[in-house]
Amino acid sequence: xxxxxxxxxxxxxxxxxxxxxxxxxxxxxxxxxxxxxxxxxxxxxxxxxxxxxxxxxxxxxxxxxxxxxxxxxxxxxxxxxxxxxxxxxxxxxxxxxxxxxxxxxxxxxxxxxxxxxxxxxxxxxxxxxxxxxxxxxxxxxxxxxxxxxxxxxxxxxxxxxxxxxxxxxxxxxxxxxxxxxxxxxxxxxxxxxxxxxxxxxxxxxxxxxxxxxxxxxxxxxxxxxxxxxxxxxxxxxxxxxxxxxxxxxxxxxxxxxxxxxxxxxxxxxxxxxxxxxxxxxxxxxxxxxxxxxxxxxxxxxxxxxxxxxxxxxxxxxxxxxxxxxxxxxxxxxxxxxxxxxxxx
Numbered sequence: 001x002x003x004x005x006x007x008x009x010x011x012x013x014x015x016x017x018x019x020x021x022x023x024x025x026x027x028x029x030x031x032x033x034x035x036x037x038x039x040x041x042x043x044x045x046x047x048x049x050x051x052x053x054x055x056x057x058x059x060x061x062x063x064x065x066x067x068x069x070x071x072x073x074x075x076x077x078x079x080x081x082x083x084x085x086x087x088x089x090x091x092x093x094x095x096x097x098x099x100x101x102x103x104x105x106x107x108x109x110x111x112x113x114x115x116x117x118x119x120x121x122x123x124x125x126x127x128x129x130x131x132x133x134x135x136x137x138x139x140x141x142x143x144x145x146x147x148x149x150x151x152x153x154x155x156x157x158x159x160x161x162x163x164x165x166x167x168x169x170x171x172x173x174x175x176x177x178x179x180x181x182x183x184x185x186x187x188x189x190x191x192x193x194x195x196x197x198x199x200x201x202x203x204x205x206x207x208x209x210x211x212x213x214x215x216x217x218x219x220x221x222x223x224x225x226x227x228x229x230x231x232x233x234x235x236x237x238x239x240x241x242x243x244x245x246x247x248x249x250x251x252x253x254x255x256x257x258x259x260x261x262x263x264x265x266x267x268x269x270x271x272x273x274x275x276x277x278x279x280x281x282x283x284x285x286x287x288x289x290x291x292x293x294x295x296x297x298x299x300x301x302x303x304x305x306x307x308x309x310x311x312x313x314x315x316x317x318x319x320x321x322x323x324x325x326x327x328x329x330x331x332x333x334x335x336x337x338x339x340x341x342x343x344x
Contacts, residue, residue: 031188031332033110041113047118073218083201115192118175127311148164162305175199183195259284259299278316282298282300284300
């Protein structure tokens with residue numbers, strides 16, 4: 001059997017036979033290009049309406065939950081293990097199979113990025129809700145809210161719906177775009193797929209409710225850890241880009257630093273506070289989830305958001321996403337350069 005040259009251990013080749021400044025094929029910037037193409041696919045195609053891999057994962061996780069559920073943190077950690085580790089290992093296996101082939105690396109990264117990103121769908125759902133509010137159709141706006149968040153829509157007025165939409169756009173800019181890009185930049189395919197598995201499982205069971213308070217604890221904590229850096233990157237990018245939506249970076253930074261911790265989530269509050277400061281609106285307050293009421297701290301100093309602020313929030317989200325993409329591509333390219341020098 002002929003062994004491909006890229007599979008032979010590097011140490012089997014004489015050191016002098018390798019040029020000092022060369023980089024192995026796998027270190028070329030295929031990952032960075034794949035991330036860029038994945039975002040383009042998300043913008044052009046958005047999420048598929050049928051046979052979405054994330055939906056398939058959710059269905060499998062729901063079946064596993066039905067078999068494993070117990071009012072136990074240990075059982076919840078077990079569900080997390082059986083759902084997340086196989087997905088991450090599948091990503092690692094695919095990464096190893098494409099290693100040494102720039103085109104295959106680019107294609108696999110682009111496909112995985114498109115699968116896990118949700119920026120286009122987030123923007124479309126938010127803008128549709130804003131359009132319904134502009135038309136004065138509260139019923140339509142309420143029907144669209146569940147696509148953005150789990151808040152009870154029935155009792156929300158126009159201001160409450162607008163606030164829910166802006167808060168969802170802010171939080172999910174990190175969850176649906178910035179975080180997967182950064183995880184993909186650093187860890188490649190296992191980072192992209194593993195992050196999406198963790199975040200999806202948190203959305204399913206990481207709730208404060210009688211059923212999931214203990215069972216969903218591990219998923220919620222792991223998701224908090226996975227989003228710790230991306231949420232803060234999202235907040236800082238929103239601060240820097242505040243002038244693009246008529247805001248002031250100083251005001252946005254003040255809101256981020258002062259109000260970012262006034263939220264049950266250690267991460268969502270940073271995104272929402274920064275968006276509130278950049279948009280010049282006030283977020284936070286009372287929320288209702290399946291009959292359970294939460295009173296959250298206020299974020300920002302302005303008036304409550306209106307329908308037009310949803311459009312501004314979406315524009316800010318797109319700008320933050322674009323900046324995060326450039327950052328992720330630079331990280332991916334730089335990391336490959338480091339690996340190349342180590343293997344030269």
